[in-house]
Amino acid sequence: MATFEELYRQHVQAVFRFALSVVGKRDLAEDLTSEAFLALHRNLEGIDQSQLPGWLLTVVRNRARDWWRRRVVEQRYAEQFVAPPAVPPAAAPPLEGWILSSKDLKAVHRTCLMLRYVHGMTRTEIAAQMGLSETQVKGHLQYALTLLRKAHGVQNT
Amino acid sequence: MSAPQDDWDRDEREALAGLDDALATMREQHRHDPPVEQLRAARERVLPADLQAAVDAHLRDSTWSRTLVEGFEAEPAALDPDAEARLLSRIQREAVRASSQAHAARSRLPMWLGPVLVAAAVAAWFVLRPGVSPTTTPPPDATVAGARPEPAQPAFLLPFDKADVRLGPDALVWRGAGGENTFLADLKPALDAYRQGDYVAADKEFASLAARYPQSVDVTFYQGVTALLMNDPRRAIPAFEAVEARGDTTFTADARWYRAVAEQHAGNTVDARRRLDALCREARAADPNADARACVAVTQLDAALSPPR
Numbered sequence: 001m002a003t004f005e006e007l008y009r010q011h012v013q014a015v016f017r018f019a020l021s022v023v024g025k026r027d028l029a030e031d032l033t034s035e036a037f038l039a040l041h042r043n044l045e046g047i048d049q050s051q052l053p054g055w056l057l058t059v060v061r062n063r064a065r066d067w068w069r070r071r072v073v074e075q076r077y078a079e080q081f082v083a084p085p086a087v088p089p090a091a092a093p094p095l096e097g098w099i100l101s102s103k104d105l106k107a108v109h110r111t112c113l114m115l116r117y118v119h120g121m122t123r124t125e126i127a128a129q130m131g132l133s134e135t136q137v138k139g140h141l142q143y144a145l146t147l148l149r150k151a152h153g154v155q156n157t
Numbered sequence: 158m159s160a161p162q163d164d165w166d167r168d169e170r171e172a173l174a175g176l177d178d179a180l181a182t183m184r185e186q187h188r189h190d191p192p193v194e195q196l197r198a199a200r201e202r203v204l205p206a207d208l209q210a211a212v213d214a215h216l217r218d219s220t221w222s223r224t225l226v227e228g229f230e231a232e233p234a235a236l237d238p239d240a241e242a243r244l245l246s247r248i249q250r251e252a253v254r255a256s257s258q259a260h261a262a263r264s265r266l267p268m269w270l271g272p273v274l275v276a277a278a279v280a281a282w283f284v285l286r287p288g289v290s291p292t293t294t295p296p297p298d299a300t301v302a303g304a305r306p307e308p309a310q311p312a313f314l315l316p317f318d319k320a321d322v323r324l325g326p327d328a329l330v331w332r333g334a335g336g337e338n339t340f341l342a343d344l345k346p347a348l349d350a351y352r353q354g355d356y357v358a359a360d361k362e363f364a365s366l367a368a369r370y371p372q373s374v375d376v377t378f379y380q381g382v383t384a385l386l387m388n389d390p391r392r393a394i395p396a397f398e399a400v401e402a403r404g405d406t407t408f409t410a411d412a413r414w415y416r417a418v419a420e421q422h423a424g425n426t427v428d429a430r431r432r433l434d435a436l437c438r439e440a441r442a443a444d445p446n447a448d449a450r451a452c453v454a455v456t457q458l459d460a461a462l463s464p465p466r
Binding site: 008012018058 | 162168171173175180183184187193198201203205220221224225227228229234240241244245248252257314355365388389
C-alpha cells in the first residue's frame with residue numbers, strides 16, 4: 001500500500017492538468033488539486049487505491065461544478081452569455097481561414113494566435129490560461145507570425 | 158479588448174501590418190463567444206446545466222471555438238518541481254491543522270454523546286432503511302448547490318479491468334488522401350497515454366481525435382473506457398452506446414460489458430443488472446460452464462444489494 005506522499009507524486013500532475021482544464025485558472029487549479037489531495041489524506045485508510053486517480057478527479061470535478069455554480073450565481077454569468085446576439089454570418093476574412101486551416105500551424109500556435117490577436121489577451125494572460133511560460137507563448141507566437149508573414153506576402157503578390 | 162495593438166511589440170506590428178480590417182472583423186464576429194474557460198469547462202461537462210447546453214450548442218456550431226480549445230488540449234500544462242513541492246507542503250500543513258481541529262472538537266464532546274449517537278444512527282437506519290431499490294445512493298453527479306461532497310457513488314462499485322489495446326479493421330486499413338494510414342500515427346499518442354495510465358492526457362487526445370475522426374469506433378470505445386477509468390461513468394455511457402449502435406464486431410461485446418459497468422457506477426443499478434443478466438445468459442447459452450465476467454458481476458451485485466442481516 002502506497003504512502004500519501006507516494007500517491008501525491010504519482011498523481012499530482014494528472015490531477016493538476018485536469019483541474020486547470022475545468023477552471024482555466026492556475027491558482028484555482030492549485031486550490032482544487034490541494035483539496036483533492038486533502039480529501040485523499042482524510043480517506044487514506046478507507047480508500048481502494050486502485051480507484052486512483054479516478055477518485056481524485058471526481059473530487060476535482062465536483063469541486064469545479066460547485067465553483068462554476070457559485071460563479072454563475074454570484075456574477076450573474078448568464079447575463080454575460082445568454083443567447084448571444086445573432087452576428088450576421090458575414091464572410092470570414094481570409095485570415096480566419098488561414099488560422100483555422102494552415103497545415104503548418106499546430107493546435108497550440110492557432111490557439112495562441114486566436115487569444116492574442118482576436119480575443120485580445122496579453123502574453124501573460126495566455127501563459128496563465130494555458131499553463132505555459134511567457135517565453136513559450138512568445139516562441140509560439142513568433143513561429144506563427146513568421147508563417148503568417150509568408151502567407152500574407154504570398155496573398156498580396 | 159480595447160486597442161489590443163497598444164500591447165504589441167515591433168515584430169507583431171510588422172507581421173500584422175495591413176491586416177487591421179480583417180482582425181477587426183474577426184474580433185467583432187467572436188465578441189460574443191463564450192469565454193475560453195467556459196469552453197474548456199464545457200468539454201469536461203462541469204458547467205451548470207443551462208450554461209452547459211448553451212456552450213455545447215456554441216461548440217457544435219463554431220469551428221473557431223472548437224479549434225481554440227484544441228490548442229489547450231494539445232499542450233498539457235504541468236506543475237514545475239517547485240510548485241509540486243510547495244503544494245505538497247501546503248496540503249500536509251492543512252492536513253495537520255484539520256486533524257488537530259477534529260481532535261480538539263472530539264475532546265470537547267461529553268463522554269455520553271458517543272453511545273447516544275450510535276444508538277440514534279441505528280434507530281435511524283431501522284426507520285429509513287431502503288425497501289427495495291439500492292439506487293437511493295446518489296449518483297456521482299448528484300451534487301447539491303453549495304455542498305462539497307466526496308465522490309458519491311454506490312457503496313459497491315463493480316470492479317472492471319482496463320481494456321487491452323486492440324484496433325478494429327477500419328483503423329488498420331484506413332487510408333488518407335495520400336494513401337497513407339495517418340490515422341494510426343494520430344492515434345498513437347492517445348493509446349500511449351492510455352497504456353501508461355495517464356488518463357487525463359489520453360482523454361484529451363481522444364477528444365481531439367473524436368473531432369477529427371468522428372466515425373472511428375476505436376476512438377469512441379477507448380474514449381469511453383478512459384472516461385470510466387477517470388471515474389466519470391456518465392460521460393462513458395454515451396460512448397459505449399455509440400459503439401454498440403455502430404455494430405462493429407471488434408468492440409461490441411466489450412462495449413456492452415463496459416456500458417453495464419458504467420451504468421452501475423453511475424447509480425443506475427437496475428439497468429446495469431438487466432444488462433449484465435442479458436450478457437450472462439448469452440455467455441451461458443454459448444457455454445453452460447462459462448465463468449463469464451457478466452455472471453460473476455451479477456453475483457457480486459446481488460450480494461452487495463442484499464440487506465445487512
